[in-house]
Amino acid sequence: MIQRIQSVWLLLAAAATFLSLKFSFYTGNIIKDGQPKAISSVVGTSGILLTISVVATGLLALVAIFLYKDRKFQMRLSLLGLFLSCLSLVLFYLQVKKFVPGEGNYDLTAIVAIVAPILFILALRGMYRDQKLVKSLDRLR
Template sequence: MIQRLQSVWLLLAAAAAFCSLRFSFYSGNMIAENQTKAFASLTAQSNLLLLILTAGVGITSLIAIFLYKNRKLQMRLVLVALLVSIINLVLFFLETKKFVPNEGKFDLTAIFAIFIPILLFFAIRGIRRDEKLVKSLDRLR
């Protein structure tokens, strides 16, 4: 049953993760090595760790969609993806400290990175709801 609501949440979380690879989270002036200011945009591709974590969250979300028969494994994968996405969001905010204060701004497309944990939380809720439904049906047999 791939047409469950948590599949939609997982697909949206994967799409948001892959969009945050391309679209900027923060933009502004950054101090270069020779003490000159240069305009830069912070994306997930700007830092290797951000790139790996963001791509991992997107791929894990896509894989979890097709694990609908094994809800326990699906729940574990989505929980790991949720934790990694929260760490990823913290790393995004820490990377903004490298910009010159008061000369940068959060971009509108930062909403992609912010929505990933929210969408994964909704997916966990849907998986848990399905698990309760299956357990209640097993009791009726």
């Protein structure tokens, strides 16, 4: 059913990943040609690989919501979404390395990107509980 708790977690994970496309992760002075340049910020669209990773994570979360009839495939997609959201965090961090050290700050909205893997974990936990419940009911039959 769509009203299961993991559907809520997956919807929140999709919202968090899509919000990270607009909200900044880090703001500081960027290094260009060995010299510090103007203030810039890292968002989900800062690099092509980062953009692909963030969009794919959000789309996986949305697709997984509607696969409630096939729990095993839903769990696999959620695991892939968890992996991609962790990869996105690594890519965000690699983008931060392009800035002048000590002259920038992580933004409060970086929490949006950090929360996505946690929401995927909570969704996976809900799916595991459903799977366990179905197995226990099958034993009773």
